[in-house]
Amino acid sequence: MTRMAATRDGYGQALLEIADNPKVVVLEADLGKSTKSLHFRKEYPERTVSCGIGEQNMLLVGAGLASSGFIPFASTFAIFTERAFEQMRNGVARPNLAVHLCGSHGGTHTGTDGSSAQSIEDLAIYRTLPNVVVMHPCDDVSTKQLTKQLPELGKPSYMRTARNKTPVMYDGREDEIKIGKGMILRDGADAAIIACGVMVSESMKAAESLEKQGISVSVVDMHTLKPLDTDLVKSLVDKCGAIITAEDHSIIGGLGGAVAEYLSSNCPAPLERVGVNDRFGESGQPDEMLNLLGISSHHIENAVKKAQSRK
Amino acid sequence: MAMDISEVEEFARKCRVEIVKMVHRAQAGHPGGSLSEIDLISALYATRLRVKPENPDWNDRDRFILSKGHASPGMYAVLAEMGFISHADLESYRVLGGVCQGHVDMKWCPGVDFSAGSLGMGLSFGMGCAVAAKLENSERRIFVMLGDGEIQEGSIWEAAMAARHHELGNLKVILDRNRIQNDDFCEAQMRMFDIPAKWKSFGWSVKEIDGHDMAEIMNGLDFLERTNDGPSILIAHTIKGAGISYMENNPSFHGAAPNDEQFHQAMIELGEVEA
């Protein structure tokens, strides 16, 4: 059986593992139980700063700490990081201060809380900020590995994690995960699916089903959206000639946007973007949301066929 | 609707039953803050608000803005009791396509005046409604329910300052002072010291009451209705999870549903079933 785990738990574990570094500090905005920074808070209360329900304050407290030589890890729900977007832009990204922001419960997969909690634009907005590294890993193992690399990064980052459990992809492959390097999970020559977050396992499901129909596709986990692993995207175009992106995010400006920007300027190829089609979500179970919004594995299958036919 | 105190208490008891049923059925949601606010919202709707359930969009209705939008089961229960929605609609709480979305949403549910869910937004929205009422020379009043954790958001204080600057006597806040937020007690997360003094220093008229004593609630609502020369706030001291023993003052029932056994016990405590 595939192990199931939530990426937010990988984040929480990583914070504990990097706590040896005395410069690591954790910032919370009354959601540590949910983002999983609570484990760090329990062990290292003196290095945990509670900012109350005050995300804007939290981001700039992080900037002040970073300018003083600390390595702050701030977290809240993905959606509520957005309240502090301008703080992130002007107070963190512009002076290039290495504040590491984690937004949990991202995407529509977060479920019954409804549209007010389902961030589907976070990856897009953070991607527009110079200096900021943007990540959305698909399992707890890669989340943990990527988070553990952040203290050495030297610039700001945004990482989206998810609330619900999804299949684990990387047990035993920890050492292969590197910020900025996409991971090939499945090899095929007819088309290539580039996915992030919960959509990686949906893409694997789609690929298995397509295999039975005689269509062989590559699946790539693009856990880092910025900087985009353009060498890998180029090699996929060369090999497969058709690309599909899949993300639990607006089709505007996220992974699909990033790949489209690269392809259009460098190596035009048929591209189908699977994502939330310019609308808000609503309350529903995680799987129901993927179906409702047209981003589940069978939607990916259809997109693959469409992209292939455009070759 | 001219209800007396015991009738409003019964109204609130029925709402408590619905709140617990909703979160139990959904196995998700926010019972704690729904139970702390429910006596206040029940009294407000049953005895004060000028609204027409059969015409929820009536322009001159009083507005009620549940800024702490996660405490939606409380609001939905009251809307059903008032006849804005049916009791069957309550079964749609957190269900795909349901009018009772996880957080109150004006696009989905009749009688809801604000799409909430992100804390710290309702007071500014309420100020906009209050300015609009003045511009239209309407008698309508704007009531806003805030959480005590919620007032840690800076935007609350931007609105507080601005509402006094504009002398918005039609803007009336009820603060659900239940002393617990998401992760823990407010005291552990962010000490707020003298909350009444803070609002007074922003120029607001302030009154404190016991938010579960119906006679005090009536006095408090009288105070809000009487104060028309500037914005006013009723600070209601409440108990998170009020009415269900194991939820009372228990931070873990901020956002967790009771299991079947706990549900049964809650129904006994609310007098719905025999022990």
Ligand SMILES: Cc1ncc(C[n+]2csc(CCOP(=O)(O)OP(=O)(O)O)c2C)c(N)n1
């Ligand atoms: C801007 C924002 N940040 C964080 C949250 C997550 N959150 C939901 S409820 C809650 C605690 C709210 O506490 P309080 O206002 O006291 O509400 P109550 O205790 O009455 O339920 C938090 C932090 C949110 N909804 N909005």
